[in-house]
Amino acid sequence: MKDVAALAGVSLKTVSRVVNREAGVSEELAARVTRAAEQLDYRPNLTASNLRRGDQRTGTIGLLVEDVANEFFSSIHRGVEEVARQRGVAVIAASLDRDPALERDLVGAFASRRVDGLILAPTASDQGYLTNEIRSGWPIVCIDRQTTGVDTDSVVTDNRAASAAGVAHLLAHGHRRIGFIGGRSKLATEQDRHAGYIDAMASAAAVVRPHWVHHGAQDSDEAMVAALAMLAWADSPTAIFSGQNLITMGTVRALRELGLAHRVALVGFDDFALADLLEPAITVVAQDARAIGHLAAELLFRRMADPSRPTATHVVPSRLIPRGSGEIRPE
Amino acid sequence: MKDVAALAGVSLKTVSRVVNREAGVSEELAARVTRAAEQLDYRPNLTASNLRRGDQRTGTIGLLVEDVANEFFSSIHRGVEEVARQRGVAVIAASLDRDPALERDLVGAFASRRVDGLILAPTASDQGYLTNEIRSGWPIVCIDRQTTGVDTDSVVTDNRAASAAGVAHLLAHGHRRIGFIGGRSKLATEQDRHAGYIDAMASAAAVVRPHWVHHGAQDSDEAMVAALAMLAWADSPTAIFSGQNLITMGTVRALRELGLAHRVALVGFDDFALADLLEPAITVVAQDARAIGHLAAELLFRRMADPSRPTATHVVPSRLIPRGSGEIRPE
DNA sequence: GAAATTAGCGACAACGTTGTCAGGGCGATC
DNA sequence: GATCGCCCTGACAACGTTGTCGCTAATTTC
Incomplete structure (x- = not known):
């Protein structure tokens, strides 16, 4: 970005404005900046942007399931992805292999990555370890199984x-x-x-x-x-x-x-x-499964928009x- | 982190040292910091850490395939995940649905996210748009199909x-x-x-x-x-x-x-x-498929470690x- | 016992970006 | 002709970390 600014002969902030399509930049300057950016093959650094931005959003959500290669869960993954893509949000998925310790580790890893929300198919018998995360407002939606010990949105079959x-x-x-x-x-x-x-x-x-x-x-x-x-x-x-x-x-x-x-x-x-x-x-x-993924993702985004809404358990029909x-x- | 430092009565840097298990902190202090961190339920912010860190690594790799719900690709995903997990690296996966425009968009999105490397099952007929990324040293491994127009590592079947x-x-x-x-x-x-x-x-x-x-x-x-x-x-x-x-x-x-x-x-x-x-x-x-995922991920990490190594095409046997x-x- | 080394800790800057605010130029108004 | 307001633009700080370096005190060395 520094290089782009230098090449276009403008300040950093102006480049930032052009990149983010903010109003208040003359057409001429904007064109010059765009040209410079293309010439240098500039890609904005989303992580830095997210760091600085107020909302602290990383544009990433996590998906933890038993096995991404299991047909049931890969279909859920697909459903989640479809909803996330519409919003420009990326999905990080990982497999838990029914290992409770792994569940805690990966939830921690996702928390450190500051994923904006988590869709979890719990495998541990107790999700008490999530209490703090939830209280701090980290949006979590459980699928397939409900959490025990904490209160989250969930999408389950009866x-x-x-x-x-x-x-x-x-x-x-x-x-x-x-x-x-x-x-x-x-x-x-x-x-x-x-x-x-x-x-x-x-x-x-x-x-x-x-x-x-x-x-x-x-x-x-x-x-x-x-x-x-x-x-x-x-x-x-x-x-x-x-x-x-x-x-x-x-x-x-x-x-x-x-x-x-x-x-x-x-x-x-x-x-x-x-x-x-x-x-x-x-x-x-x-x-x-795909519908479960859709619904879970919708719920997650709804909760991200309004963290205070009451949690609910959605029972999807099976036939x-x-x-x-x-x-x-x-x- | 600021809060942890305040609570433990130490400087930011000391907290950083403790969190990263750097040498040079007395046991007593380390214990105090650890306690404070636990008390405040502190989670290090990986994105900030990566921003500051010299190597610019986000600890994330991208995986772009035709459809994450297709058995062949979900098995590849699984294979990639297994290798990545050993290194504490997360996998962001997305489906291209055989849409060349989507391929370019998602590659761009992954580039903005600064994923450390990309595993791509190309769907577009030409990957010329990747030229700059590759020249800039972005590690890319192609699977299933080879790229045309650019030179990358690849894992394919004959x-x-x-x-x-x-x-x-x-x-x-x-x-x-x-x-x-x-x-x-x-x-x-x-x-x-x-x-x-x-x-x-x-x-x-x-x-x-x-x-x-x-x-x-x-x-x-x-x-x-x-x-x-x-x-x-x-x-x-x-x-x-x-x-x-x-x-x-x-x-x-x-x-x-x-x-x-x-x-x-x-x-x-x-x-x-x-x-x-x-x-x-x-x-x-x-x-x-799982072996293809394993191999692709191994190649990617090898390239990340040594960007200058010559590219190679690996033909995996089919039977x-x-x-x-x-x-x-x-x- | 003085000098040199080492261990432990903190101050500061920097990563790449954006929010805030201030300043310069220019046309419109009185 | 001075004042006001608006439109652009840039300087600066800040996001949450860590690398660098400097400082103090304790320990070792001669």
Whole structure:
């Protein structure tokens, strides 16, 4: 900028005015400055600008999710990005890998970077460490799971009801022996989905045997192993409800391996690409990930504009998409 | 920081020293400062720090890809993130949606943010606009496609050879009438994959009819329409080679719809989740997206450390994974 | 015991930008 | 012809840090 000012023969401030399109610069001067800037290939330094500017905005928001490569979260990312782009705001994303310590570290790192706001899919069991940040007015929106211990805006699915609906669908097709395969049981989403399963089973007066329930499947492979084990019992389930997209995929693998894909029913939480092309096609309880991203970002910007507005929890609808695997009847 | 200094009764510089763990502060003082910082919930301002620091590093790198929600690119993102995290560097990602104007805009935006380096999957047909940035020493690594018009490090697949191998696989299984469905023909990747198709056909002296070749499928749906049209001809192809993951999915849909999934062979470029669970399972020419992300990030950091090193193009291997759809023989 | 070294700390300037305010020029008004 | 007001423009300080250097007091060295 100094160089531009020198080349155009004007003061720093005038260059600043031209760059920011402020009123009050004669056309002639503005043209001269613009020419000089182009000639020197000048790029304004946004970080310095943000430092000096009153509002302290960095034009950056943070997004912390379980894994940016997971279809569900990458779709959320996309949704967030779309809203942010309209406002010229950049998105920094990172993966937490269900590691609570990492969550705290990355939140700290984002705070140091002064991101203007944070969209967080919490993985730690308690977000008490956020208390100070929130009190200081740092805008935070939680997605997928709610925070515990602090009060933030959040965008969630009614996991319990959605899960109960999925299980009820299986019950309605005549199943009584229904298994549940879930992820890390410390996560609230996980617990809610399990609770929904229990709810549905209870309201149908269906018995739940311990070996029909598996918690803690971390990925597709672990889910497959769990499903294989579950299906090895003499009184094995005639239907399975799986708590998450990767788990559903693992379960499909297990059913295939055992040649049971057309005999054991399956309903999965979360939709995924190609679910409709599998044989049988997979019935799922679907969340609209991109819409979640949109909404979360909108809420974040609304809170940034007005930090004092009361926090709210938005429950986005989920819907059951029957495709075949969930409509298999018990033999 | 001022407040911390005041509370601890020391100078700003001392606080700075403690925060950065510089030597030369007595234990007692350091403890006092640390306590004060905690009490005030102080977070260092990284942007100010970077501004002042000599090296002008923001601890941020940019990643520009076609779509962060596309499995191929989100896996790359993940790979980049893993390398960046080790160094305490954050990743800003954005989607270009194959829009050249957007590419220029976002590159400019990232330049203004002073990201320390850029990983770019080019979508514009010419990156001449980058000349100045590169000359000024801005580290850039290109992935997926090479830049044209400027000289950068790049990480690419040998699209032409890989594509030829895929088509040769079909030829080896007795096919002569092989179709090609590709994406936007302006993209270099696209052209190379098409060229590979032509190469393989030519070296087998197989005829290529114009209506067996479709360019410009932008998404899964368009690919499906193209495949349906292609398969409607009297001399329709007995096998199809598809140029990208979304296109493969659309083609699968078309084959299903026509009841040809087990009669028309299919080999796709790019692997995707569940490809092995489809019926038939889909034979693909697979790139290791995460490895591409790793390598690109490593190269970027190497260039950041030594801007003068000569640029190089790294060709990552791709491999053909036979799964069933590519081994169907013509009737 | 004096000189030299070292450890510990602070004052000040600077990074690249913008907000504030003051000043110069010029036409309009009385 | 003096005064007022307006339009441009520039000087300066400030944003939150850290690099440089200088100062004091304690420790070591001869």
